[in-house]
Amino acid sequence: MKMKIATLLTLLITASAIAQAETEKPVHLFILSGQSNMQGMDPETGFLPEAKKHFKDEKVVYIKVAKGGQPICRWLDEWADIAKKNGMGARHRERILKGQGVLFYQPILDEYKKMLKNYPKPTSVTFCWMQGERDANGGAHAAYEDALKLLIAKLRRDLKRPDMNVVVGRISDAALGSPGWITIRKAQRDIVNEDPRGAWVDVDDLNDKEVKGKIQSVVHYTKEGYVILGRRFARQGHSLVTGKKPAKDGKPKGVE
Numbered sequence: 001m002k003m004k005i006a007t008l009l010t011l012l013i014t015a016s017a018i019a020q021a022e023t024e025k026p027v028h029l030f031i032l033s034g035q036s037n038m039q040g041m042d043p044e045t046g047f048l049p050e051a052k053k054h055f056k057d058e059k060v061v062y063i064k065v066a067k068g069g070q071p072i073c074r075w076l077d078e079w080a081d082i083a084k085k086n087g088m089g090a091r092h093r094e095r096i097l098k099g100q101g102v103l104f105y106q107p108i109l110d111e112y113k114k115m116l117k118n119y120p121k122p123t124s125v126t127f128c129w130m131q132g133e134r135d136a137n138g139g140a141h142a143a144y145e146d147a148l149k150l151l152i153a154k155l156r157r158d159l160k161r162p163d164m165n166v167v168v169g170r171i172s173d174a175a176l177g178s179p180g181w182i183t184i185r186k187a188q189r190d191i192v193n194e195d196p197r198g199a200w201v202d203v204d205d206l207n208d209k210e211v212k213g214k215i216q217s218v219v220h221y222t223k224e225g226y227v228i229l230g231r232r233f234a235r236q237g238h239s240l241v242t243g244k245k246p247a248k249d250g251k252p253k254g255v256e
Helices: 002-024 047-055 079-085 090-097 105-118 133-137 141-158 179-194 223-241
Strands: 027-034 059-066 124-130 165-169 198-201 208-211 214-217
Touching (some): 047 059, 079 090, 105 141, 124 141, 124 223, 133 141, 179 198, 198 223
Parallel strands (some): 027 124, 165 198
């Protein structure tokens, strides 16, 4: 009987030690947000395995707030003012806003708050953003650069993480004949190039699909493309967190 009690106590102490060690691991929190191409990315297939591989014995967690077909104004209260300053008229602004207002900013804060209950002091926070196609196609490109800069600044303020890293997925090469598309691609690169905690992900090779017998670059990615997208976000984020230089071309080596 004494042996059984001693064995049970040993098991309980061991389990407690393991649990304590687990909670004491450095925790790296990723915020995944954007429109359809972020919505279509399953973090469990590409992103999380890649992140775990590189962070090794440390803990990686994520929250995801994404919805297809959404312009950046759905994340930003101040968008209308920014659009006005960038020369967009009242009717133009209303056509893009559609009276819906901000839908996805508060959910990020809410999910972050929930995550903090389990991991009160994450070692790092990284914001991964894959969005912009709607603004490029919908005539909202003039306000995009200022809007994305403010969104990043607000998140750093409201999450109380001025050290938050940012990885932006540059929209693909699906519509390079569109001035709005080109404007947003450039804005996304410029923003991360100016940010010491910024990096970008190239997706131009992830969206090649066969359409009517021909390979074309389309808006949405292949099944494999979404896996690679997640892996690239993880690798660029890891570089920022660990103080390494992220891949300048948006394609970390070893992630094909």
